Structures are given as structure tokens and as C-alpha cells.
Amino acid sequence: MALSVPDVEIEPEAPAAEVTAEARTYPDIWARIREGFRLEGIDGDAEVQAVAKRFGANGIVQRIAERAGGLLYHVVDAVDARGLPMELVLVPFVESGYSLHAASHAEAHGAWQFIESTAKNYEIGIDRFRDDRRNLVVSTRAALDYLQALHAMFDDWQLAMAAYNCGERRVQNEIERARRRGVAKPGFKDIAAALPQETREYVPRILAVRRLLLDPVEYGVKLPAIPNAPQYSVVEIHRDIDVLLLARLAGLTQDELLRLNPSLKAPVIIGRHNVNLLLPPQAALRLVDNMATHVGPWVTWRMLRITRPATPQEIAERNRLSLSTVLQANPLPEGHYYEVGSTLLLPAGRQGGIDPAQAQRAVLLTRASSECMVLQTCAGDAAKVVPPATVNGLPRR
Incomplete structure (x- = not known):
């Protein structure tokens, strides 16, 4: 049962029996990801293999996996809940290195790297108080909405990934050109040469991460031990409150709170935004208890x-x-x-x-x-x- 007071709610977790069954099926998060891979006909691709070897040699995927840590479970769970291929979990590996704080020269932000215009199209809040492109809960929902829309448009996940990187209009234009050349059902390989260099490399990099996760030993990679279990609770805040006060009520420092929730841009959280925060489970429970008994100002x-x-x-x-x-x-x-x-x-x-x-x-x-x-x-x-x-x-x- 979710514990809540009118001003804060904790997202309910799965029943104990369900968690136990899930733990038996998936000894760790990597096993769950591997079982959910659905893209076919790519494992023998020479370019993908070459990129996978390079990633194995330089250790970048291992470093990103360590950084992703507890964030991975939320993304995996969101992808699984929609019945989507687990290859989508790998998009933030390439986009941001699974960093919520990531920002590019093109002003794309967060793990899923949204620019402002696309963010607003997919109802990601950006204002004086927050930038939810850096919010894992909100940005993951928006990214999966966007990727599903792209897949509905192209009926091909590789093309959807390419469009996520360079835009659906560019991909659609190249598909139409390929059809005029006589290609009945153009795929990524048929249009890759005409796409921007970043996009030509982007899809093979996602698939190379997939290849590496399927057989890390082959590529000399030791993946960190990450359990297939939530490491953070999702807490929804419904009232105006100082960020510093919320951190104190949760038993955290402000830096600890902001490390998990870099979407908070101001010293105040606005309740009408129904802000979703990631907190360690004990901190979430502590916050619920302490908000129920707090006496004094909420905003200073x-x-x-x-x-x-x-x-x-x-x-x-x-x-x-x-x-x-x-x-x-x-x-x-x-x-x-x-x-x-x-x-x-x-x-x-x-x-x-x-x-x-x-x-x-x-x-x-x-x-x-x-x-x-x-x-x-x-x-x-x-x-x-x-x-x-x-x-x-x-x-x-």
C-alpha cells in the first residue's frame, strides 16, 4: 500500500509475491534487459561488431552502466510496461551516458536529450522552477511516447531511432528518395549514407551496446551488479515547499536531493506542477511521516x-x-x-x-x-x- 498524505504520494511498489517471482526470473537487471531484446537480423552486422569491439576496448559502456545504476530499473520497467523492445533502454547510453545532468551545445538536456521545442510537444514542463528534461520520470515517459510515435510512422525501430536523432522529416525524405530509386521497403541501411554523419553512427552505436550486453565476456566487459529491483521511490509533491526543507524532512542534504533531481531549478517546488521526485526508499518514507507532522512555514x-x-x-x-x-x-x-x-x-x-x-x-x-x-x-x-x-x-x- 502506498503511504501518502494530501501533499505527497509515493508510487506503489509491486506486491511481495510478484517481486519474488520477478527476482527468480531475472537474477539482475541485465538478464531482464537481454530477455526483452526484440530486434532481429543485426547480430552479424560487421559495422555493429566493429563498434562493439571498440566500446569493449575503451570501457565506455561499463563506465556508463556504473553511472546508470539505480536509474536503469525505472527505464526498464517503463519500457516493459508498454511491451516495447528493450533496445530502447539503450538510447540514453548513446544520448547522454545516462546522465540526468547532461547538456549539449545544441541545448538538449537530460538523459534523453530533449531540445525545448520537442520537450514542449511531449508535455515536458520547462519554466522558472523546473526543467523536467532532467527529470527521469517525466523525460522517460515523453521519450517513449516520442519513440512509439516514430515507430508508428515508420514501422521500423531502427528508423525510429534514426528519426529520434535527426528528426522524422529528414528520415521521411530519405525514405521517399529510396523508394524513387526502386527500394520497396527502405530500412536504415538503405538510407544511412544520405543521413547526417552523427545519425549514420548513432543507430550502429545503440546496436553495438546491445551486442556488448548480450555477451559482455566476449568483449572483455564486466558489468556492474545491478539488481532487478527498484532502488529509488517515485514521490509526487502536491504543495509549495522549499527545496531545502523537503531535503531536511527526507533526511537528505540538498546536494543529495539535487543529484537525483537536477530538474529542480529554483529553491522552491511549486505544488501545482505535481512534481515527481526520485528518493531512496527510506528517505521517501521519512518525508511522508515528517510532512504529516511539520509545523512552521513551508516556503521562505x-x-x-x-x-x-x-x-x-x-x-x-x-x-x-x-x-x-x-x-x-x-x-x-x-x-x-x-x-x-x-x-x-x-x-x-x-x-x-x-x-x-x-x-x-x-x-x-x-x-x-x-x-x-x-x-x-x-x-x-x-x-x-x-x-x-x-x-x-x-x-x-
């Missing part, structure tokens, strides 16, 4: 609407705050200022509170003091956002 921040351009230093001086406090809640590149229409979050002590109407239109608009500063800032930012290790280099969505 207030919102400030900018009516004339201002620097962080000016905001700090006007509100008698430290510069670091202003910048921590309202990040701003050096040499920029807050533009008219921005909504800042500032400490307000026990008198804090978030106005729902203002929160709905809250944005953070920034502008560089000169074009030169824009270029310098972009160069600096680009160096920081490269994912630590991805099979596909710099992913784009």
Missing part, C-alpha cells in the same frame, strides 16, 4: 518582478542581501543583468510565500552588457556542459 521565499534592468549587486543592495544569496537563487552569467519582466526569488523568512498567478508567468530573463560578453560567456558555458562520457559524443535532440 518571495517573488520580485523586475520593472527596470538591474544587476545582481543592485538587487542585493536594495534588499539588504548578500550577492551570493541573490545569485544562488537567480543564476546569472558574469557581465549580464536581469531584464525587465524577470521574476526573482529572494529570501523572505517566515513571511515567505509564492503567489500562484505570479508563479504561472514567472521567468528569468537575462541580457549581456555587450555582444563581446555574450561570446565570452557562451565559450565559457560550452566548456562546462559536455557530458562526462557518452557513446555518441555531443548528443542533439
Whole structure:
């Protein structure tokens, strides 16, 4: 039974008997993934074999598997629940190295690497308070929706993967050209040469990871021991609450909370978003208990609407705050200022509170003091956002 109070819910887990049966069938997450592979006619592909050998030699898949850890179960379970091929679990290996924090030069974010326009098409929330492209629960749901839509369009999972990388219009155009050349039912191999180089390499890389997971010993890879069991609980928050307070009620540090939930962009969670968080099971139970008995303010921040351009230093001086406090809640590149229409979050002590109407239109608009500063800032930012290790280099969505 899921424990809940009106402000927080924990996603129910499978009954004990079901978990026991599942554990007997799948000794670990890798066995469950292997059994769910469905793509055929690719194991003898020379290009896939060559890429698999390279991945085995450089150890990148093993490193990504270690990073994925407990995140894998949620993705595997979501794919299994829809009856989809387990090859889709491997997409984030190539996209982001299974990093929720990953960001590309093309402004794609999260494990599934969504750009903003596609994210909005698939109901991924992006606003002043959150970027759910970095939320594993939300982004996995959206990515599987998108991949299923692509498969319905092309009736081929390799083509769906290619379209996920370079866009359905590009893949559709190349399919039509192949048909004009006399190919009755074009597949990925029939159009690969005409696709962008990244996409030509993208699908074989996913299939190479598949090959490596099927027979890790052959490629000299030792996969980490990951049980086929949930390592995190999904907790849905229904009320406004300080991020720091939520972490404290769950018995976590703020850094521990944000490591699992990098989608939280502000020091406040907005309840109307019904925010899904990943928490260790004991932390989730502790949060439910402590929220039910909490006495005191839930939010200690207030919102400030900018009516004339201002620097962080000016905001700090006007509100008698430290510069670091202003910048921590309202990040701003050096040499920029807050533009008219921005909504800042500032400490307000026990008198804090978030106005729902203002929160709905809250944005953070920034502008560089000169074009030169824009270029310098972009160069600096680009160096920081490269994912630590991805099979596909710099992913784009």
C-alpha cells in the first residue's frame, strides 16, 4: 500500500509475491534487459561488431552502466510496461551516458536529450522552477511516447531511432528518395549514407551496446551488479515547499536531493506542477511521516518582478542581501543583468510565500552588457556542459 498524505504520494511498489517471482526470473537487471531484446537480423552486422569491439576496448559502456545504476530499473520497467523492445533502454547510453545532468551545445538536456521545442510537444514542463528534461520520470515517459510515435510512422525501430536523432522529416525524405530509386521497403541501411554523419553512427552505436550486453565476456566487459529491483521511490509533491526543507524532512542534504533531481531549478517546488521526485526508499518514507507532522512555514521565499534592468549587486543592495544569496537563487552569467519582466526569488523568512498567478508567468530573463560578453560567456558555458562520457559524443535532440 502506498503511504501518502494530501501533499505527497509515493508510487506503489509491486506486491511481495510478484517481486519474488520477478527476482527468480531475472537474477539482475541485465538478464531482464537481454530477455526483452526484440530486434532481429543485426547480430552479424560487421559495422555493429566493429563498434562493439571498440566500446569493449575503451570501457565506455561499463563506465556508463556504473553511472546508470539505480536509474536503469525505472527505464526498464517503463519500457516493459508498454511491451516495447528493450533496445530502447539503450538510447540514453548513446544520448547522454545516462546522465540526468547532461547538456549539449545544441541545448538538449537530460538523459534523453530533449531540445525545448520537442520537450514542449511531449508535455515536458520547462519554466522558472523546473526543467523536467532532467527529470527521469517525466523525460522517460515523453521519450517513449516520442519513440512509439516514430515507430508508428515508420514501422521500423531502427528508423525510429534514426528519426529520434535527426528528426522524422529528414528520415521521411530519405525514405521517399529510396523508394524513387526502386527500394520497396527502405530500412536504415538503405538510407544511412544520405543521413547526417552523427545519425549514420548513432543507430550502429545503440546496436553495438546491445551486442556488448548480450555477451559482455566476449568483449572483455564486466558489468556492474545491478539488481532487478527498484532502488529509488517515485514521490509526487502536491504543495509549495522549499527545496531545502523537503531535503531536511527526507533526511537528505540538498546536494543529495539535487543529484537525483537536477530538474529542480529554483529553491522552491511549486505544488501545482505535481512534481515527481526520485528518493531512496527510506528517505521517501521519512518525508511522508515528517510532512504529516511539520509545523512552521513551508516556503521562505518571495517573488520580485523586475520593472527596470538591474544587476545582481543592485538587487542585493536594495534588499539588504548578500550577492551570493541573490545569485544562488537567480543564476546569472558574469557581465549580464536581469531584464525587465524577470521574476526573482529572494529570501523572505517566515513571511515567505509564492503567489500562484505570479508563479504561472514567472521567468528569468537575462541580457549581456555587450555582444563581446555574450561570446565570452557562451565559450565559457560550452566548456562546462559536455557530458562526462557518452557513446555518441555531443548528443542533439
